[in-house]
Amino acid sequence: MTTVKYLAAWLAERTPSQLAELMEQRELPYAGRVESMAELADHLLMDPSVDLGLREIDLGDLQxxxxxxxxxxxxxxxxxxxxRVPHLIMGYDGYRPRPHLPAxxxxxxxxxxxxxxxxxELDADGRAVAEAALSxxxxxxxxLPPFGSRIVVPILLHRRSREAxxxxxPADQLLSEAFNAPEVHRVAQGLGLSKARTRDEAQRWIVAxxxxxxxxxxxxxxxxxxxxxxxxxxxxxxxxxxxxxFVARYVFGYQAGAEGKFTFREGGSGDPGTDWLAARALVLPAGADLAELPYEVADALRDHDRVPEYEPxxxxxxGAVEIPVAVAVDGQAQAxxxxxxxxxELMLRWIAEQPLAVRKAGGIAVRDTRRMAKAVGVPEEQARLWLDLxxxxxxxxxxxxxxENAAKGRAPARSAVPRPSVRMLPxxxxxxxxxxxxxxRLLPLVATWAVVPEVFTHWPDGDDTPVALVSPQDVEAVEVRxxxxxxxxxxxAGRGVGTRRADGDGGSTPAGLMATAAWFRPAVIGRGPWEADRIAATLSEAELLGVVAHGALSPVGHAVLGLLNAGAHRHFPAVPGAGPVLRDYPALDAAVGHLSAVLDALLPAPRTTARFQADLTAVVAGAAAxxxxxxxxxCAERESEGHAVVWRVTPAAVRRALDSGMDAADLLARLTEVSEGGRPLPQPLEYLIKDTARTHGRMRVVRSACCIRSDDEALVLELSKAxxxxxxxxRxxxxxxxxxxxGPEATLGALRAAGYAPVLEAETGTTVIERVRQERGPSHMPSLPKARSRRGRGPSTALALATALLADR
Structure with missing residues (x-):
């Protein structure tokens, strides 16, 4: 019974959820046709599938x-x-396929x-740990099955082990691929062997x-x-x-070295050490100007008494340091x-009012990002992160x-290339x-950060200008995170590592954290400076979202880790926690529910009242509803952010409220309703609103002819001379x-910019209530089953495919 048959029989004994989880790990529902357990077993043994499985194991299991x-x-x-050579070789009858080695x-x-x-050399405890790892x-x-006293692993691991x-x-393979008979006999002579009758006999003696x-x-x-x-x-x-x-042989004037045979360079290479090794088959040709040490030589000269490394x-x-106050992690995370x-919220409100233009090359122009970052009050790097999330x-x-021409009913010129402008809309x-x-509100942002295949604040190319709204394409980002x-x-508990804030200040990534992270994902994380920068950027982003605080995982961080362990990242661009229904994914549903509960516990309910002060400010202690x-x-301008948000009531802001259709009495009543503790509004605030309302609407802009009318003749004369x-x-x-x-809109804007308070009047003489036009774009996030389409017939989700396969077994 072959390994494939053993594996197919074992797969048939899995539960639907167990089989679905295995297929999700290997992305098999989306890899092609899988219509039987035998086909599934074949897929699981293929190199690309095994490689995917190795990406998610730790160093101990890999060792x-x-x-x-x-x-x-x-x-x-x-x-x-x-x-190592290409699949086509040059022969006297032209190019022909090179036969594959038997699997x-x-x-x-x-x-x-x-x-x-x-x-x-494991003791009893070590054997128990190793048994658990094998399970x-x-x-x-x-x-691979059968799971008895023997251990069987996929062929890719044997191949990778030799390379790693x-x-x-092996020498026999290198000799066959690189040399013709004269070179084989020459090597045998260099080893002091007797003259062989045939090339095959000489090669057997050399290999021996x-x-x-x-x-x-x-x-x-x-x-x-x-x-x-x-x-x-x-x-x-x-x-x-x-x-x-070594030099390549030529066939009919064509150099055949990469696809054919080699011979020794006449007069030697000029390096006596290499020539001595080549003459005795201790190095053999592997390509143009490339030699390879045969397996047997390395195996004979290595020290095999050393016990293999195993760090379970x-x-x-x-480099971890003590956190001064035990509760500081939760406090900083909450802040x-x-x-x-x-x-x-500020950024999205800003975009709703002033949609950002998308460049033809993709992304948001740097000047637009800076303008928005300044308006929202965040560093440019943070603004890019919030936009991408x-x-x-x-x-x-x-x-x-x-x-524009199409909007006006005109046909575009034949030479014109259609280039519709693109804007970012809510x-x-x-x-x-x-x-x-x-x-x-935070739940979809944190969930998206967890599963998106990109570290947005990491920009490895120093010569490239960072832009917002990049296409996520870092396949290793989620595993690094x-x-x-x-x-x-x-x-x-009570210990953390130094982190680097997203504004560039703070410490660098400690080497100790990088070494531990590399243990968890040795197939993904290296040890170079570029990798350190990516991990530092990951930490910075985690700190901004409250996932990490004081260099330690917050309760949100533990919940995010649970979300990743439940496989949430496998469904991107669908983001569990940001919209898709999860009723058919109980593990994901539970992980999202836990993350949501943690966020509820850390973030207090929004405030519904404000404290109005005599200096015309309104203070909200916490997040406002x-x-x-x-x-x-x-009716006010936002002045500051932080634990308390401050708004300042100004005449211009009050005029904006009156333009929207409210009158003074209505505005005063609504502000009184939200006054903290039911306190009356300060007198300066009441006077400001009433005085502004008294002058509001003294002039009228007539829409049809764009006339300005007012019963105040002195005011009309003043306007005509301004x-x-x-x-x-x-006139x-x-x-x-x-x-x-x-036009009416330009006239209204100019009057308001000059400090006046006009209102828009309809042709019938009634006041027009001006409302900001709300533009919205379509939602694009797919459901989890549609996030990745399966090539081939049959169910599209792993669970449905697993159920169908088990039903047909």
Missing amino acids: LLTAVTALAERLHGPLPAAP ADPAERAVTREQLFRFL RLAERALV SGYGR VLRDGERVRSLAAEAPPEARELLNKLVAGPPLLRTHC FPPPVA AMAEAVSRV AANADLITPVAEEM TGRYEKWLASSPAR RAVLEALATLP PELTDLLSG RALSKLGL RIAPTVLISTA
Whole structure:
């Protein structure tokens, strides 16, 4: 019974949820046709699928798998490697396909549990830990059935193990691919062997010598110093060497080196050490000007007494410091969350009134981002982050406008290229989001940050100008984010690491955190400076959202980690927690519910009252409810942010409220209703509103002819002579009437800019209530089943596909 059949039988015994989770890990519902357990087993054993499975395991589990493959090489010999050359080779009959090496059954390279545990020199406790790890890996189909005393792993791991450990290809394969008969006989002579009758016999003798560890070590001991130095470097890996001691043969005038055979360079390469190694097959051709150390040579010269590394537990985060106050984490996280909600609300309100233009090349122009950042009161880097999160949470979306000529009914010129302008507008979700509590507003932003495949504040190309609204395409970003959160979760209570704020101030990423994060995701996280910058940017973003505070995970951070562990990131661009229905995904539903509950506990209910003061300010201690925000924004100017938000009532703002249709009595009544403690409004505030209302509407702008009329003849005369209004071309046609050369909207704007308080009048003589036109864009976030389309027939979701496969077994 083959491994494929064993695996198919094991898959048939899974529950629908277990099978669905495995397929989600490997993205199999979206990879092609999967219509039987045998096809599913085949997919799970393919290299791309196994590679996906390896991306989500930690270093301890990866080292355990590597130890299995290293032991298999000792017991079963090296795995034949695929050739490095292209798939077409040059022959006398033209180019022809190179035959593929036969695929090996993983079961042929099995090792026993007892052999593995002795190989790792594990005690009783270590064996228990390793057994638990093997069980975890079996659930991920990285350890294959049958699950008895023998351990079987996919062929990709055997291939990767040889490459990762710095081994080259076997000598027999290298000789066959690189040399013709004359070169093989020449190598045999260099090794002091007798003259063979055939090329095959000579090659067998050469391979026999190289497989004899004692003879290889004796050859290495006899090597001149320069050759010995090269050997030491190649044995440690990688096994490749740039050299000129081999040249490609030519076939009918064509160079065939990369696809054919090599010969020795006449007169040598000029490097005696390399020539000495090449003459004895200790290095063999691997490509143009490239030589390779055969597997057998490296294996003979390496120290095999060293026990393989196995670190089943993450290293502690080095450099962690004590947090002064135990409750400071929750407090700082709460402050960051409240600040994030406030700033994003201001940004979205600003976009609703002044939609941002999208560049033809994509993204928002830097000047527009800076203008918005200044208006909202955040650094430019933060403004870009909020824009990107809002866009991926489906709160704003790009909308293409009709071309101007098309809007006017004209046909565009034939030479014109249609380039509709695109603006960012709030989506249909915006109103519901705005009417929600602070916790419910933050939920989609935090959930989006958790699953989006991009670190938005990390811009590795220093010569490229950062722009907002980039297309998420960093496939490693989510796993890096998850590894950072997992590393922080290992910190004991009361300890944290230094973080760098998004405005650029603060400490850098500690090396200890990076090392621990790399343990959790060794297949994704490297140790270079670029990786350190990406982790530092991830920490900064987490700090802005309250996921991390004082360098430690907040309760929100633990909930975000639970969301990722439930597989939320696999459904992007659908974001669990930002709109899609989750009733068919119980694990995700529970994770989103927990995150929502944590946000509710940390963010207090919005305030519905304000404290009005004699200096014409209104102070809201905390986040204001949407109704209170709308009321105060309509009659006051927002002055400051923070734990308390301050609005200042001004004549211009009151005139804006009166323009919307309210009268003084109505405005005073509504402000009194929201006054903290039911206190009466201060007298200066009442006087301001009544005085502004007294002058409001003394002049009228007539829509049809754009006339300005007022019963106050002196005021009409004053307007006709005002320099600030000269651009309107005002002319008095009656003691109480002026005409304007500008339209009604421009005339109203100029009058208000000059300090007057006009209102718009309809043709019937009634006052027109001016309302801001609300433009909205369509929502684009798909449901979870539609987030990724499956190629092929059958169910589109993993759970539905698993259920169908189990029903047909």
